[in-house]
Amino acid sequence: MATFQPFDVIRRSATVTTTPEPNRGVEVVKLIDTSKCIGCKACQSACLEWNDMREPVGVNVGVYDNPHDLTPTMFTLMRFTEWENPQSGNLEWLIRKDGCMHCEDPGCLKACPAPGAIVQYANGIVDFIKDNCIGCGYCVKGCPFNIPRISQVDSKAYKCTLCSDRIAVGQQPACAKACPTHCITFGTTAQMVALADKRIVDLKSRGFDKAGLYNPPGVSGTHVMYVLHHADQPQIYAGLPNNPRISPIVEMWKGVSKYAGMAVIGLTAAAGVIHHILQGANRVSEEDEDSADKLAGGKS
Amino acid sequence: MSEQGKSGAHIRVRRYSGSARINHWIVAVSFVALLLSGLSLFHPSLYWLSGLFGGGATVRWLHPWIGLVLAVAFLGLFVRFFWQNLPEFTDFVWLARIRHVLSGHDEYLPEVGKYNAGQKFVFWSQFILVGTLFVTGVGLWEAGLGYFENLLGFKATIDQLRWAALIHAGTAVLAITIWIIHVYAAIWVRGTISAMTRGSVSGGWGWRHHRKWLRKEVDKGEIERQRLTAAE
Numbered sequence: 001m002a003t004f005q006p007f008d009v010i011r012r013s014a015t016v017t018t019t020p021e022p023n024r025g026v027e028v029v030k031l032i033d034t035s036k037c038i039g040c041k042a043c044q045s046a047c048l049e050w051n052d053m054r055e056p057v058g059v060n061v062g063v064y065d066n067p068h069d070l071t072p073t074m075f076t077l078m079r080f081t082e083w084e085n086p087q088s089g090n091l092e093w094l095i096r097k098d099g100c101m102h103c104e105d106p107g108c109l110k111a112c113p114a115p116g117a118i119v120q121y122a123n124g125i126v127d128f129i130k131d132n133c134i135g136c137g138y139c140v141k142g143c144p145f146n147i148p149r150i151s152q153v154d155s156k157a158y159k160c161t162l163c164s165d166r167i168a169v170g171q172q173p174a175c176a177k178a179c180p181t182h183c184i185t186f187g188t189t190a191q192m193v194a195l196a197d198k199r200i201v202d203l204k205s206r207g208f209d210k211a212g213l214y215n216p217p218g219v220s221g222t223h224v225m226y227v228l229h230h231a232d233q234p235q236i237y238a239g240l241p242n243n244p245r246i247s248p249i250v251e252m253w254k255g256v257s258k259y260a261g262m263a264v265i266g267l268t269a270a271a272g273v274i275h276h277i278l279q280g281a282n283r284v285s286e287e288d289e290d291s292a293d294k295l296a297g298g299k300s
Numbered sequence: 301m302s303e304q305g306k307s308g309a310h311i312r313v314r315r316y317s318g319s320a321r322i323n324h325w326i327v328a329v330s331f332v333a334l335l336l337s338g339l340s341l342f343h344p345s346l347y348w349l350s351g352l353f354g355g356g357a358t359v360r361w362l363h364p365w366i367g368l369v370l371a372v373a374f375l376g377l378f379v380r381f382f383w384q385n386l387p388e389f390t391d392f393v394w395l396a397r398i399r400h401v402l403s404g405h406d407e408y409l410p411e412v413g414k415y416n417a418g419q420k421f422v423f424w425s426q427f428i429l430v431g432t433l434f435v436t437g438v439g440l441w442e443a444g445l446g447y448f449e450n451l452l453g454f455k456a457t458i459d460q461l462r463w464a465a466l467i468h469a470g471t472a473v474l475a476i477t478i479w480i481i482h483v484y485a486a487i488w489v490r491g492t493i494s495a496m497t498r499g500s501v502s503g504g505w506g507w508r509h510h511r512k513w514l515r516k517e518v519d520k521g522e523i524e525r526q527r528l529t530a531a532e
Contacts, residue, residue: 134357155357250465257470284504
């Protein structure tokens with residue numbers, strides 16, 4: 001597993017210099033098979049354990065989700081949905097392990113203004129580099145999945161790292177290691193897609209004819225993928241976006257507005273310089289002063 | 301009179317009170333600080349500007365607070381200068397002759413009061429832009445947004461915050477453009493800057509650029525003759 005090029009950076013936030021076409025080598029994927037999840041939250045515990053974080057004791061409001069949302073310390077969260085299948089009339093318990101999807105085209109990285117605060121490695125993992133983070137919250141606006149959280153303690157952004165530090169030493173992510181049903185598996189993209197295909201065939205044979213892989217093309221695919229029994233309607237899984245993409249507003253903000261803005265400011269400044277060169281200063285003449293003196297003299 | 305005039309002793313006319321000047325310079329200093337800190341996050345090639353403030357994280361928390369200072373101080377200027385910036389018929393004549401404005405032929409322009417149409421344009425556009433920057437800026441303020449949301453009983457959606465980011469950037473570009481025009485005009489039209497430093501301008505400056513205003517000031521007797529007295 002040590003061949004996943006853990007520290008080869010292929011994309012770096014707020015960096016204008018281009019790098020030579022990188023050798024992507026082996027790309028990784030964490031596959032989450034929602035049909036196998038039993039909602040035990042071992043993944044959440046393992047995540048807190050590995051990252052050495054503690055969630056404060058919360059309040060039960062009558063749902064299984066605990067904590068109630070992703071937090072700056074809880075990078076992954078089981079989201080529980082009770083869904084009545086209109087075709088079979090069955091009540092289905094849909095459990096989705098939410099967390100960073102590690103988009104191939106990461107909106108957080110595009111939105112980030114701090115050089116090197118968000119990087120993408122050759123293996124596909126999108127990582128936040130805490131030392132470079134300035135806590136602006138732009139990643140929150142860039143993310144199509146509502147994942148990053150800003151810590152109230154150190155004003156820095158946090159999210160799932162896909163255990164990039166474990167991957168680097170040949171380990172699998174903590175959540176995958178802890179998962180008792182092999183719902184979470186980790187490997188190369190090819191391995192995981194092949195595994196997903198097998199699972200989808202199996203699910204289809206058992207009546208889930210809409211089973212499929214969630215690897216949204218709107219963000220050029222993700223390095224965390226779901227096997228869904230109802231892949232035709234991802235939104236029933238606690239609002240998993242149907243066709244996620246970087247918001248066009250964010251694209252405009254981070255794209256055309258930068259160039260247009262710099263151009264407008266630069267041209268205005270240049271116009272001033274040119275005008276002054278051609279026109280010279282607009283000076284008050286001695287006649288003007290005399291006229292003013294005369295006006296004042298006449299009145300006083 | 302004219303003999304003394306030739307010797308360089310001319311009347312001066314008071315244009316801004318001490319408090320108006322202090323108010324203006326608070327706006328000016330905070331605007332430049334906002335411009336530099338804002339641009340550092342606007343484009344990666346300008347990120348080095350954050351070094352002027354002690355790094356990106358400092359820029360991040362400082363920028364909104366300077367923004368609050370500017371918003372309050374600008375409101376002060378707005379209240380002070382509101383009446384003199386209301387549009388009037390002369391402004392349209394002045395604008396129609398913008399060609400003569402740019403070529404420095406003030407003799408072809410109508411007599412204007414305290415502010416010409418260009419200055420009124422700067423005043424009103426900055427009023428709108430600063431207001432927009434304030435509202436969208438609150439939306440981008442990670443640390444302060446919650447307070448304002450509680451205050452107003454309103455929870456911004458993620459798309460509203462994205463719009464806030466885009467509009468904040470676009471509005472800031474326009475505000476900087478207007479600011480360049482404002483600073484350039486003050487430099488190009490010589491004798492203007494003393495209005496905001498000493499608080500007064502030369503009589504000739506008033507005669508050339510704001511004759512209607514000069515007449516009014518002379519009527520009120522608001523002219524300074526200390527130099528004349530010294531020469532006598």
